[in-house]
Amino acid sequence: MYxxxxxxxxxxxxxxxxxxxxxxxxxxxxxxxxCGLRREAxxxxxxxxxxxxxxxxxxxxxxxxNGNGAAVSGGFDxxxxxxxxxxxxxxxxxxxxxxxLKTAIIEGDVVGGTCVNRGCVPSKALLAxxxxxxxxxxxxxxxxxxxxxxxxxxxxQAVADHANNLASxxxxxxxxxxxxxxxxxxxxxxxxxGKQKVxxxxxxxxxxxxxxxxxxxxxxxxxxxxxxIEIDGKTVFTSDHALKLESVPDWIAIVGSGYxxxxxxxxxxxxxxxxxxxxxxxxxxxxxxxxxxKLAQRILINPRKIDYHTGVFASKITPAKDGKPVxxxxxxxxxxxxxxxxxxxxxLIATGRAPFTKGLGLENVNVVTQRxxxxxxxxxxxxxxxxNAVPNLYCIGDANGKLMLAHAASAQGISxxxxxxxxDNILNHLSIPAAxxxxxxxxxxxxxxxxxxxxxxxxxxEISVVKTSFKAxxxxxxxxxxxxxxxxxxxxxxxxILGVHILGLHAADLIHEASNAIALGTRVQDIKFAVxxxxxxxxxxxxxxxxAKVNAAISHSVNEPVAA
Numbered sequence: 328m329y330x331x332x333x334x335x336x337x338x339x340x341x342x343x344x345x346x347x348x349x350x351x352x353x354x355x356x357x358x359x360x361x362c363g364l365r366r367e368a369x370x371x372x373x374x375x376x377x378x379x380x381x382x383x384x385x386x387x388x389x390x391x392x393n394g395n396g397a398a399v400s401g402g403f404d405x406x407x408x409x410x411x412x413x414x415x416x417x418x419x420x421x422x423x424x425x426x427x428l429k430t431a432i433i434e435g436d437v438v439g440g441t442c443v444n445r446g447c448v449p450s451k452a453l454l455a456x457x458x459x460x461x462x463x464x465x466x467x468x469x470x471x472x473x474x475x476x477x478x479x480x481x482x483x484q485a486v487a488d489h490a491n492n493l494a495s496x497x498x499x500x501x502x503x504x505x506x507x508x509x510x511x512x513x514x515x516x517x518x519x520x521g522k523q524k525v526x527x528x529x530x531x532x533x534x535x536x537x538x539x540x541x542x543x544x545x546x547x548x549x550x551x552x553x554x555x556i557e558i559d560g561k562t563v564f565t566s567d568h569a570l571k572l573e574s575v576p577d578w579i580a581i582v583g584s585g586y587x588x589x590x591x592x593x594x595x596x597x598x599x600x601x602x603x604x605x606x607x608x609x610x611x612x613x614x615x616x617x618x619x620x621k622l623a624q625r626i627l628i629n630p631r632k633i634d635y636h637t638g639v640f641a642s643k644i645t646p647a648k649d650g651k652p653v654x655x656x657x658x659x660x661x662x663x664x665x666x667x668x669x670x671x672x673x674x675l676i677a678t679g680r681a682p683f684t685k686g687l688g689l690e691n692v693n694v695v696t697q698r699x700x701x702x703x704x705x706x707x708x709x710x711x712x713x714x715n716a717v718p719n720l721y722c723i724g725d726a727n728g729k730l731m732l733a734h735a736a737s738a739q740g741i742s743x744x745x746x747x748x749x750x751d752n753i754l755n756h757l758s759i760p761a762a763x764x765x766x767x768x769x770x771x772x773x774x775x776x777x778x779x780x781x782x783x784x785x786x787x788x789e790i791s792v793v794k795t796s797f798k799a800x801x802x803x804x805x806x807x808x809x810x811x812x813x814x815x816x817x818x819x820x821x822x823x824i825l826g827v828h829i830l831g832l833h834a835a836d837l838i839h840e841a842s843n844a845i846a847l848g849t850r851v852q853d854i855k856f857a858v859x860x861x862x863x864x865x866x867x868x869x870x871x872x873x874x875a876k877v878n879a880a881i882s883h884s885v886n887e888p889v890a891a
Contacts, residue, residue: 413440
């Protein structure tokens with residue numbers, strides 16, 4: 328997962344911008360998994376539907392009886408056209424075919440979008456290398472396990488090739504999965520030219536025009552580069568360039584200490600670089616739960632070759648040239664007075680991402696973007712300039728800005744397909760987990776403690792917080808990885824889980840038990856009876872749930888086991 332725009336970045340604030348294949352090669356939709364996301368188990372709740380909406384969805388469900396490749400009723404070329412073949416578009420396309428919709432997906436670049444080509448996938452390859460380098464260089468850790476390791480090194484080009492090859496492999500898997508299910512993959516840049524009508528084509532070639540009963544915009548995002556920063560792609564660059572790992576600078580400044588910046592600090596320091604963070608707010612990692620951020624600083628920042636400047640903007644960054652270093656001018660975030668000028672070998676701009684929505688032809692359907700984001704309602708239906716839902720037009724993923732995570736885009740796409748095939752469906756975004764793949768990892772779902780307290784004060788209920796340490800977990804101690812914490816915020820009166828935050832070994836994997844509990848509405852007093860294998864890291868969550876005390880008036884028991 329590549330999370331992108333959760334924390335306020337230094338320079339952004341400175342400019343005030345705010346396949347499972349069966350014998351015979353047949354792939355069944357139900358067997359497909361994508362970026363670790365089970366498409367069948369998203370925990371989507373179904374609220375009551377107004378009679379008029381129910382009638383419309385019933386009609387839509389009847390129209391969706393065509394298989395892909397079958398004639399579409401109403402004179403449309405397709406039941407569904409998706410603009411953008413990234414994570415969100417891919418997830419929507421596969422679910423649409425599973426629902427019997429004739430589907431096409433239009434891509435102007437390469438299949439996989441940001442996540443596969445310039446985000447989640449290649450970054451995890453680099454982080455896999457950094458994790459192993461850290462372990463091999465940690466002499467105390469190795470000796471405690473009884474291991475003796477000679478000096479470890481790395482081949483920069485081989486590391487870069489590993490990331491590139493992984494992206495190519497996943498990109499091929501995604502392309503083949505859509506082709507195998509009969510999704511038409513159309514190449515070119517697309518725009519909406521009218522109601523249920525899309526034009527697409529390549530530069531220098533004639534355009535094509537198709538019609539669709541429904542259209543999903545899934546165009547994703549691009550790195551956000553604030554004013555005053557000059558990108559040369561070599562010494563001043565974004566995550567797009569950094570993932571190519573064309574060099575490992577001796578000293579690199581990372582502007583922004585959110586997920587992207589933190590992950591790259593893990594990579595660069597493991598490969599030998601010194602890192603300087605530049606953050607606009609008064610503390611590092613402003614998007615994280617404050618307690619987790621404080622612990623993360625103690626584990627991930629302080630022991631490493633990392634220093635930082637907080638409460639400052641990078642007002643101007645000039646690439647290295649003519650033998651001179653990269654120059655970064657820092658100003659005070661409040662007074663705007665010049666503080667100092669940094670001279671470094673390179674600068675990574677990790678200031679979040681901006682929606683890629685220009686040229687979509689939204690003006691043709693009376694839609695005005697908000698800071699580039701396409702306005703949508705809770706069902707991802709696009710809203711026009713007058714505040715009305717645009718019929719048959721939806722937007723998912725980074726382009727709508729609701730939650731800029733790859734798996735959130737896929738979940739939104741699946742939710743939209745449910746909508747257009749007659750089943751009302753509203754995605755609970757508070758149940759969608761996020762993770763930062765540092766060593767150790769950080770993960771979270773739901774509200775932070777300050778957010779939960781604010782909600783409690785506003786709505787008039789009490790919250791409770793419980794915590795457990797990885798130092799109490801047998802599996803973590805066996806790995807000599809006892810640094811870590813898990814905390815849960817929940818309603819003291821009902822047992823509703825409001826948020827879970829984890830820092831520790833495999834935190835990104837552990838969070839899903841909590842996210843599924845939130846999605847399914849499972850309360851603490853119920854989930855505490857679940858059985859966890861021993862000894863496993865999952866017992867960190869087990870202890871967390873068991874530590875919670877709920878003042879619920881009604882006693883709940885676990886479900887009876889299913890008879891064999």
